[in-house]
Amino acid sequence: MRYSAEYERRPGGAESTVAVGVTRLGRSAGWISKLGDDEFGKYILNVMRGEKVDTSCVTLSSAAQTGVFFRENRASGPSSVYYYRKGSAFSTIEPEDLNEDYIASAKILHLTGITPGLSLSCKATVTRAIEIANANCVKVVLDTNYRAKVWPAEEAKPYLESLMLKADYVLAGQEDLAKLTGTTSEKELLAYLHSLGMADVILKLGREGAILSTEDNVERIASYLVDKPVDRFGVGDSFAAGFLVGLLEEKPLREAISLGNAVAGWSIRLPGNIEALPDWNDLQQLRTATNFVVR
Numbered sequence: 001m002r003y004s005a006e007y008e009r010r011p012g013g014a015e016s017t018v019a020v021g022v023t024r025l026g027r028s029a030g031w032i033s034k035l036g037d038d039e040f041g042k043y044i045l046n047v048m049r050g051e052k053v054d055t056s057c058v059t060l061s062s063a064a065q066t067g068v069f070f071r072e073n074r075a076s077g078p079s080s081v082y083y084y085r086k087g088s089a090f091s092t093i094e095p096e097d098l099n100e101d102y103i104a105s106a107k108i109l110h111l112t113g114i115t116p117g118l119s120l121s122c123k124a125t126v127t128r129a130i131e132i133a134n135a136n137c138v139k140v141v142l143d144t145n146y147r148a149k150v151w152p153a154e155e156a157k158p159y160l161e162s163l164m165l166k167a168d169y170v171l172a173g174q175e176d177l178a179k180l181t182g183t184t185s186e187k188e189l190l191a192y193l194h195s196l197g198m199a200d201v202i203l204k205l206g207r208e209g210a211i212l213s214t215e216d217n218v219e220r221i222a223s224y225l226v227d228k229p230v231d232r233f234g235v236g237d238s239f240a241a242g243f244l245v246g247l248l249e250e251k252p253l254r255e256a257i258s259l260g261n262a263v264a265g266w267s268i269r270l271p272g273n274i275e276a277l278p279d280w281n282d283l284q285q286l287r288t289a290t291n292f293v294v295r
Contacts, residue, residue: 109130165196194213
């Protein structure tokens with residue numbers, strides 16, 4: 001990155017990408033966040049509003065700046081990501097910043113494993129948000145989304161396990177869990193997740209799709225492979241958006257996972273995060289496009 005001469009500004013973040021993915025598919029989504037009262041913060045707020053995401057629970061802080069990260073794309077291999085989030089406005093969010101009535105009135109509360117790793121106050125806020133959701137029968141969907149650059153595995157693992165026990169659905173990535181448990185074995189990871197008390201386990205396998213493991217059955221659900229993927233960054237967030245819409249549409253779990261795979265399959269064919277998210281017309285094209293293969 002030290003040799004880069006040009007930078008392109010784009011909004012990023014797991015939860016914001018998921019929220020936009022949900023609204024692109026015609027459902028309502030709200031975003032709870034804290035931004036700096038600066039140009040970056042106002043830019044992100046404008047983008048989210050333009051995508052029809054409810055930002056009524058986003059606050060602007062004059063005491064801290066908006067967090068940023070840089071992503072360096074490479075000709076081959078994964079992108080390199082450099083975080084500059086320490087002391088950001090969002091890292092100062094507190095449980096008192098939550099609007100309890102807002103969470104209580106939702107159908108689903110979606111969270112990721114990134115937020116609690118940013119600070120102790122973020123961790124406390126996530127814990128409180130789930131408590132509010134559980135007390136009001138709001139379904140909780142947790143994407144493990146573990147980032148070693150954000151917090152160490154020995155700290156993240158017990159806390160994320162405590163969240164999994166309180167979630168209705170856990171979107172667990174094979175790569176994420178491997179960093180936390182030390183194994184990539186599908187059988188061992190499924191057993192690990194079931195041991196936490198989950199009746200229905202969803203294990204994301206990247207290009208290989210996903211596994212839905214229930215008390216009675218283990219099923220592989222195909223991914224949509226594009227012959228020339230352009231950008232895999234944020235593909236897990238795309239999956240989460242499709243899965244959430246499937247739940248909101250009251251589809252069976254298998255169909256909700258398949259919709260998540262479809263949204264993810266579309267998003268990797270275009271650069272960017274929210275820029276690559278599909279609408280329903282895009283997903284209809286996906287079913288007939290010759291450059292897609294269902295795996």
